[in-house]
Amino acid sequence: MDGNNSQSRPPSENPELNHEENPISKDDSSLETIVSRFQDAFTAGKHKFWETQPVRQFKEIADTNLPEGTIEAPTPLAEVKQEPYNLPAQYEWTTCDMDDEGTCNEVYNLLKNNYVEDDENMFRFNYSKEFLRWALRPPGYYRSWHIGVRVKDSKKLVAFITGVPARIRVRDEVVKMAEINFLCVHKKLRSKRLAPVMIKEVTRRVHLENIWQAAYTAGVILPTPITTCQYWHRSLNPKKLIDVGFSRLGPRMTMSRTIKLYKLPSSPATPGFRKMELRDVSAVTRLLRNYLSRFVVAPDLDENDVEHWLLPQEDVVDSYLVESPETHEVTDFCSFYTLPSSILGNPNYSTLKAAYSYYNVATRTPLLQLMNDALIVAKKKEFDVFNALDVMQNESFLKELKFGPGDGQLHYYLYNYRVRNGIKPSELGLVLL
Ligand code: MYA
Numbered sequence: 386m387d388g389n390n391s392q393s394r395p396p397s398e399n400p401e402l403n404h405e406e407n408p409i410s411k412d413d414s415s416l417e418t419i420v421s422r423f424q425d426a427f428t429a430g431k432h433k434f435w436e437t438q439p440v441r442q443f444k445e446i447a448d449t450n451l452p453e454g455t456i457e458a459p460t461p462l463a464e465v466k467q468e469p470y471n472l473p474a475q476y477e478w479t480t481c482d483m484d485d486e487g488t489c490n491e492v493y494n495l496l497k498n499n500y501v502e503d504d505e506n507m508f509r510f511n512y513s514k515e516f517l518r519w520a521l522r523p524p525g526y527y528r529s530w531h532i533g534v535r536v537k538d539s540k541k542l543v544a545f546i547t548g549v550p551a552r553i554r555v556r557d558e559v560v561k562m563a564e565i566n567f568l569c570v571h572k573k574l575r576s577k578r579l580a581p582v583m584i585k586e587v588t589r590r591v592h593l594e595n596i597w598q599a600a601y602t603a604g605v606i607l608p609t610p611i612t613t614c615q616y617w618h619r620s621l622n623p624k625k626l627i628d629v630g631f632s633r634l635g636p637r638m639t640m641s642r643t644i645k646l647y648k649l650p651s652s653p654a655t656p657g658f659r660k661m662e663l664r665d666v667s668a669v670t671r672l673l674r675n676y677l678s679r680f681v682v683a684p685d686l687d688e689n690d691v692e693h694w695l696l697p698q699e700d701v702v703d704s705y706l707v708e709s710p711e712t713h714e715v716t717d718f719c720s721f722y723t724l725p726s727s728i729l730g731n732p733n734y735s736t737l738k739a740a741y742s743y744y745n746v747a748t749r750t751p752l753l754q755l756m757n758d759a760l761i762v763a764k765k766k767e768f769d770v771f772n773a774l775d776v777m778q779n780e781s782f783l784k785e786l787k788f789g790p791g792d793g794q795l796h797y798y799l800y801n802y803r804v805r806n807g808i809k810p811s812e813l814g815l816v817l818l
Pocket residue numbers: 389390431432433434435436499500501502563565566567568569570571574575576577578579580581584587588591592596597598599600601602603604605607800801
C-alpha cells in the first residue's frame with residue numbers, strides 16, 4: 386500500500402519462506418535494465434502526457450551526460466498562466482476548504498469509494514478525515530493546492546488532487562517542492578484523460594507560488610522513478626489477516642502456530658521508552674535532522690515541521706522516543722501513521738487497521754529493539770498489521786522482526802528534477818503519506 390499509493394499484500398503468511406529480494410530495487414543497474422526493457426518493449430510513444438513533461442524520460446536513461454538538478458528553468462511569474470485549464474464542459478474546478486466539515490466529508494467520501502485498491506480489489510485505502518486534515522495542512526500550506534472537480538449541475542465532487550509545500554534535499558541542494566498526493570478520479574470517469582488536466586492545474590497553482598519542483602509516489606510505472614521501493618508487512622493480528630484474505634497460512638503452518646509465531650510481549654523492552662510530547666520537539670528535530678542528513682533524498686525538517694508531522698495525534702500519527710533514565714537525553718525515536726483500508730465484500734470485517742512505519746532514528750538503542758517496541762505499542766493499540774517500506778535502514782530489521790515482503794511496489798518520482806542514476810531505497814530518507 387503509498388502511503389500512499391500502492392496497496393500491497395504479503396504473498397504468503399510464513400515469513401521464513403518469503404524472503405526473495407525485490408527484483409527491481411536490488412540495485413541501480415537492475416532498475417535501469419527493467420525500465421529500459423519496458424521502454425523498448427511497451428512504452429515508447431505510449432505516455433502521451435508524461436512525454437511532454439519536464440521529468441526524466443525513459444529514453445534518457447542511457448545518457449549519463451545529462452546534468453543533475455532542474456530540467457526546465459523557471460519562467461517569470463508573470464508568464465505563468467493566470468486562468469485555470471479548461472475542463473470538459475460539464476465539470477468545474479473547486480478549491481476544497483478542508484476546514485469546512487462538509488467539504489472535508491465530500492473529499493473523504495470520494496477517496497473512501499474511489500481511491501487506491503490492491504490488484505485483486507479486496508482492499509481500498511480509507512484515509513480518515515483527521516488524517517486528511519493533518520496531511521493537507523502542514524506549516525505554510527496553500528488552500529489553492531487542494532483542488533477538486535465538480536459536476537456543474539449536481540455539484541457532486543468527482544475528482545481531487547493535492548499539493549503541500551516541503552523542503553526536500555537532494556544530495557546537498559535543498560529544494561522547495563510540492564508533495565503531490567490524493568490524485569483521484571471517480572470510477573465512472575476513468576480513462577477520459579482527466580488526470581493530465583488535474584496534474585497540469587496543480588502544476589500551474591504550484592508555479593504561481595514560485596515553486597518549480599515536486600515529489601510524488603505511485604504504484605504505477607511512469608517516466609522515471611528515482612527509486613522503487615517494496616512494502617513489507619508484519620502481522621499483528623494474523624487470524625484476522627488470514628480470515629479477510631490479506632495473508633495466507635504458510636505451508637505446514639496451523640493457525641495456532643501462526644498466532645504463536647507473531648506473538649509479542651505486552652510492553653516495550655527499552656527503559657525510558659515513552660510517547661513523544663510537545664516539550665520534545667527540539668530534541669526530536671535535532672535527532673532527525675542529523676539522521677536524515679545521511680540519505681541522498683530526504684526532507685529538510687525544522688521544528689515547526691516536526692511539531693506538525695511527528696507530534697502524536699490520536700488515530701493519525703504515533704511517535705515514541707527513548708529518554709535516557711540517567712541523563713534524560715533523548716537518544717532514539719520511532720513513529721508510525723494510521724491508515725486503515727476498507728475490506729471490500731467481506732461479511733465479517735469492514736476495516737483493516739494498518740500502521741505504517743514513518744521516521745525512525747536509533748542512536749543508543751539497537752534499531753531492531755526500537756522497532757520491536759514500536760510493534761508492541763502498535764499491537765496494544767489494536768492495529769492488525771504494521772507496514773514498512775525498504776527505505777532508510779529498514780532492511781536491517783524487516784526479516785528479523787518477521788515482516789514478509791508485499792506484492793506491491795511503490796515508485797518514487799521527482800518532477801522537474803533529474804537524479805542521474807537513480808538511487809537505492811536505502812538511500813532514500815523520505816516517506817510520503
Ligand atoms: S498516486 C495515487 C493515484 N490514485 C489512484 O491510484 C486512485 C485510483 N485511480 C484513479 O483515481 C485514476 O486511475 C487516476 C488516473 C486518477 C490515478 N500518477 O485520466 P486518465 C497517467 C501520475 O485517462 P485515469 C498520487 O496521488 C497515465 O500514465 N500519472 O487516467 C500521486 C496517463 O498518462 P500517459 C498517472 O485512470 C499523483 C494518464 O494519467 C497516474 O482516469 C502524482 C491517463 O489519464 C498516477 N498515479 O486517472 C501526480 N495514473 O498517457 C503527478 C495514471 O502519459 C504529479 N496516470 O501515460 C506531478 C507533479 C505536479 C506538480 C508539479 C509542480 C512543479
